[in-house]
Amino acid sequence: MFELLFEYIQRYGKQRLSEAEREMIRGIMLHKRLRRKQLFLEEGKVCTYTGFIVRGATRQFSIDEQGNEHILQLAIENWWITDRDSYMNRIPSKYFIEAWEDTELLLMPREKLDKLLEIPAIKGMFWQMSENNHIASQKRLDDTISLPAIKRYEHFEQLYPEIVQRFPAHQIASYLGIARETLSRARSRSLR
Amino acid sequence: MFELLFEYIQRYGKQRLSEAEREMIRGIMLHKRLRRKQLFLEEGKVCTYTGFIVRGATRQFSIDEQGNEHILQLAIENWWITDRDSYMNRIPSKYFIEAWEDTELLLMPREKLDKLLEIPAIKGMFWQMSENNHIASQKRLDDTISLPAIKRYEHFEQLYPEIVQRFPAHQIASYLGIARETLSRARSRSLR
DNA sequence: GGATCACCGTGACTTTTGTCAACATGCGTT
DNA sequence: AACGCATGTTGACAAAAGTCACGGTGATCC
Numbered sequence: 001m002f003e004l005l006f007e008y009i010q011r012y013g014k015q016r017l018s019e020a021e022r023e024m025i026r027g028i029m030l031h032k033r034l035r036r037k038q039l040f041l042e043e044g045k046v047c048t049y050t051g052f053i054v055r056g057a058t059r060q061f062s063i064d065e066q067g068n069e070h071i072l073q074l075a076i077e078n079w080w081i082t083d084r085d086s087y088m089n090r091i092p093s094k095y096f097i098e099a100w101e102d103t104e105l106l107l108m109p110r111e112k113l114d115k116l117l118e119i120p121a122i123k124g125m126f127w128q129m130s131e132n133n134h135i136a137s138q139k140r141l142d143d144t145i146s147l148p149a150i151k152r153y154e155h156f157e158q159l160y161p162e163i164v165q166r167f168p169a170h171q172i173a174s175y176l177g178i179a180r181e182t183l184s185r186a187r188s189r190s191l192r
Numbered sequence: 193m194f195e196l197l198f199e200y201i202q203r204y205g206k207q208r209l210s211e212a213e214r215e216m217i218r219g220i221m222l223h224k225r226l227r228r229k230q231l232f233l234e235e236g237k238v239c240t241y242t243g244f245i246v247r248g249a250t251r252q253f254s255i256d257e258q259g260n261e262h263i264l265q266l267a268i269e270n271w272w273i274t275d276r277d278s279y280m281n282r283i284p285s286k287y288f289i290e291a292w293e294d295t296e297l298l299l300m301p302r303e304k305l306d307k308l309l310e311i312p313a314i315k316g317m318f319w320q321m322s323e324n325n326h327i328a329s330q331k332r333l334d335d336t337i338s339l340p341a342i343k344r345y346e347h348f349e350q351l352y353p354e355i356v357q358r359f360p361a362h363q364i365a366s367y368l369g370i371a372r373e374t375l376s377r378a379r380s381r382s383l384r
Numbered sequence: 385g386g387a388t389c390a391c392c393g394t395g396a397c398t399t400t401t402g403t404c405a406a407c408a409t410g411c412g413t414t
Numbered sequence: 415a416a417c418g419c420a421t422g423t424t425g426a427c428a429a430a431a432g433t434c435a436c437g438g439t440g441a442t443c444c
Contacts, residue, residue: 040251062334062338064211064338068338070334070337070338072330072333072334082324084326084327084330085327085330088323094334127319127322130278130319130322130323130326131280131322132327133302133326133330134276134322134325134329135276135277137326137329137332137333138264138276138277138329140333141262141264141329141332141333142254144333144336144337144369145262145336145367145368145369146254146256146262146369147259147367148430149430149431168390168391168392169391169392170390170391170392174337175337176337177336177337177338178431178432179431179432180391180392180432180434181392181393181394181431181432181433181434182430182431184392184393184394185393185394185431186438188393188394340400340401341400341401360420360421360422361421361422362420362421362422369399370401370402371402371403372421372422373401373402373403373422373423373424374400374401374402375421376422376423376424377401377424380424381424
């Protein structure tokens, strides 16, 4: 079960993991199962874990004053889920994270983070995550302010075909910041 | 001139700089002046520097197929400017960065980055920058997909009052992803 | 196996935002 | 002083997107 994670860490941390380090990781990180619709994080709570998805799919969203959901992240295997602000700074979160399919996670508890970061490969990976996330959000932002709805959808579909497969269209619409009807229409128009 | 930077590094790196470290930074980082409208980075070029604004103001933008500019960042004193993707991965940039006022910068050359990161305070700061940027782009993204134009403007104004002072309204509009006329109307309506 | 629910599509209409054009103002340059 | 240029505002209209309502389909749950 840890194999997927070890591989991920080595790839993004750009360093190999010794057997001792693997043992340490196995000792610290927790295994957790979530059933569909179960919450990993709730608004108002501090996000005390960062989770690595071994199997399954999750979505992160906020709820505005009108009660509308706005999806910030859709995640599947090999992705990390967390509210980084809440996790790092131990402040209450504005977000929910919910299992969309039955999901298996490996968790990094916040209070053991310093211990884990002593492992060079993890430190490198953690850095890289932040880096990649920043770059990805920058691109997403650029798309969001530059492109009409349909183009945004096409970009997204091209970038994450598997996500589009595994989540219903109205979740994708929310992720793109458009109404589900708009997406539906845009899609049927682009077929012709 | 380096004093502002040293203070910044110590604050965000959460460590003190020794005199030797300061000397090393002074030896590596370059001083650069840009006049208004002069480019710091151009589309298609690799971003070989990360710059710290000592004095002045800059804007980062992309240009789409229709020739429209889309502003990604507006920056003033004490901010860093770079295309992180281009800088870190040495790939051609999609963005322009232009001095909006006459500007003074301190530059970290990409090829000396590893040397600079040997200084713990800089390493900590660089990490923190990535972290903060990640969190900030997440929030901006949340706003962009959740809020109508006028609300986005109000948020922005509250968050960065000085930016709103120093850049013309049509730049702010572009940053928010709306037409300048829309911003103008939204503003006059919110006064009544 | 009937009811319920989630999901997707579509029509009709409203609201928001963009586009194009015209105009006023202020500023710097020559 | 005269000019161009950037900026900001407003009106009229067009386009994009949102909202509300309805219906259909397929899955799931008693």
